[in-house]
Each structure stands twice: as C-alpha cells, then as structure tokens.
C-alpha cells in the first residue's frame with residue numbers, strides 16, 4: 132500500500148532523509164520510531180504528497196508522489212503533530228468543510244460526518260467551537276478530519292503528543308481499531324506507544340533506516356539469542372547436567388544462594404541459541420523442551436522467565452551503536468530493506 136524506494140530529502144546542503152527503502156502492507160500499522168530530528172516528519176510529508184522526495188520514489192496505493200501528488204493526497208488522511216483546525220468553527224461545521232474539500236458528495240456529507248464523529252468519539256462536542264476544546268479532543272477532531280472521505284491510508288504524526296495519560300490510552304485504542312480497515316503509518320518517539328499499537332516498527336536515526344521488524348523480534352534478534360531465568364528445586368550439579376542436555380541451551384550459569392533459601396533450590400540463567408529469523412531452537416519453543424527434560428530428571432521448575440530486552444533497550448542499543456560507529460554503520464539486527 133505504501134512503498135518507498137531509495138527515498139532521500141535534501142534541505143540546502145543537509146540530507147534530512149537518506150536512501151530509505153521500506154513498505155507497508157494493506158491494513159498494517161507501522162510505527163515510525165526515531166529520536167528528535169531523525170527525519171520522521173519529513174518522511175511522512177513525502178508519503179502524504181506534501182513534499183516531493185529529492186531522490187527515490189514514493190508510491191501510495193499505486194500512485195507515484197511525483198507523478199500525481201493531488202490524486203495521492205485523496206488516498207491519504209494526514210494528522211500532523213499540530214492538527215490544522217479552524218478554532219472559530221464548530222466541530223461539525225469544520226468536518227463538513229473538510230468533507231467538502233475532500234470531495235465527499237453533498238448528499239452523503241451529513242451522514243458521513245456523523246459517522247466519523249461517532250468513530251472517534253467527538254459526537255458529544257459536535258456543536259462546540261473547535262478552538263475551545265481540550266488538547267485530547269482537538270487531536271480527535273484532527274483524526275476525524277483525517278478520516279473524512281474514508282482514505283485507505285492514514286499518516287499520523289505523533290498522534291498522542293501533549294495528551295494526558297487517559298487521553299493517550301483512548302487515542303491508542305482508536306488507532307488500533309482503525310487497523311485492518313486502514314493502512315496506518317504512525318510516528319512516535321515514545322517507545323511503549325509503538326510497542327502497544329504497531330505490528331511492525333521501523334527505526335530511523337539521522338535520516339537513515341537502522342532496523343525494521345516486529346517489536347518482539349527486534350528485541351530478540353538484538354540480543355542474538357534469548358535468555359531465560361529459572362528457579363529449580365534440586366542439586367545444582369544435577370540441574371546443570373539436565374539443562375546441558377537440552378538442544379539449543381548454551382551458557383548455563385548457576386547462581387549460588389545463601390542460607391535457608393539455597394538449601395534445596397538453585398537459580399539458573401541460560402542463553403538459548405537462535406536461528407536467522409530470531410526464533411530459538413529451530414522454531415520450537417525451547418521452554419517446552421526444558422520443561423520435559425527437567426520433569427524427566429525429577430527436577431521441579433519453580434519459576435521460568437524470559438529476559439527479552441524491552442523495546443526501549445533495543446532502541447537505545449541501535450541508536451547508540453549507530454551514533455558511535457558513524458552514518459554508514461550496519462546496526463545489529465538490521466532487517467533487509469523492503470522487508
């Protein structure tokens with residue numbers, strides 16, 4: 132639905148975005164993550180047809196941004212970081228105006244605007260002046276405006292910026308509800324936002340793509356293998372021997388404990404081998420094999436926990452690696468461009 136190939140944008144002598152290749156499937160919610168100044172807004176403006184790329188091609192719903200930016204704009208609903216709302220109009224009046232601009236036929240406008248207001252939860256303020264609304268409501272009205280005309284693609288730039296925690300939760304729920312019916316490109320520098328809303332994350336830093344994958348796979352891939360923490364009842368030597376038999380288990384570390392607690396149980400940290408795709412133990416869940424091995428040896432597992440990196444740690448690791456290694460570095464866990 133959205134396809135960027137070798138996209139770059141230059142302002143004066145400075146490249147805000149360089150050689151960006153990625154695609155977003157129909158109905159997918161893609162999170163665009165990066166620190167301030169990474170090039171997120173610039174990329175989104177190119178996807179919406181508001182800014183032509185300096186190099187490469189941007190295609191949305193089969194339309195090339197350079198060939199036909201006007202037709203492309205009709206296929207995209209855009210919510211900029213600060214929604215452009217006419218404060219002296221009522222919410223309903225403003226959305227009718229947007230519907231007219233977007234070419235919604237006159238006889239369908241009223242029903243369509245009512246439907247969109249219901250969808251984003253602003254029907255209760257339909258008659259209020261848009262300029263008098265709270266930040267959360269204004270963002271929702273902005274989202275309603277993006278949805279007018281039912282565009283297949285939605286581009287949302289920092290959609291929860293400036294909202295209070297409850298408004299953030301509601302906005303994220305709204306965005307999740309839009310998935311499937313719309314293809315959504317969402318930018319954020321808030322990691323939990325992307326992890327909770329998006330199926331796939333694309334991380335950019337200093338205008339370059341440094342990784343793209345699902346939030347879970349990114350964290351798994353980056354640690355080149357998953358780590359598990361176990362607490363087992365049994366003698367340390369027997370526990371270690373039993374774990375070492377399980378295929379894919381590497382680096383078994385036993386933690387020595389003190390006092391009463393350590394008498395009959397042992398804490399273990401272990402590393403699992405991963406294949407190319409980031410899956411552990413040849414695609415099967417190694418925790419299952421560990422469970423059965425320990426059961427065979429009569430060693431009850433009291434606790435088993437996965438120790439994946441959080442998306443926050445992944446992000447910091449990728450961005451720090453890139454900043455230290457320079458602009459041409461290949462960050463660990465970088466997916467192939469174009470999926």
Ligand SMILES: Nc1ncnc2c1ncn2[C@@H]1O[C@H](COP(=O)(O)OP(=O)(O)OP(=O)(O)O)[C@@H](O)[C@H]1O
Nearest residue numbers: 142146147165166167168169170171172173174320
């Ligand atoms: N119209 C412009 N003219 C000149 N430079 C620009 C313009 N727009 C963006 N830039 C520069 O391009 C770089 C990327 O900016 P961009 O706004 O795309 O980043 P961002 O990832 O959206 O950051 P933020 O989260 O702070 O909005 C920055 O260095 C910015 O100063």
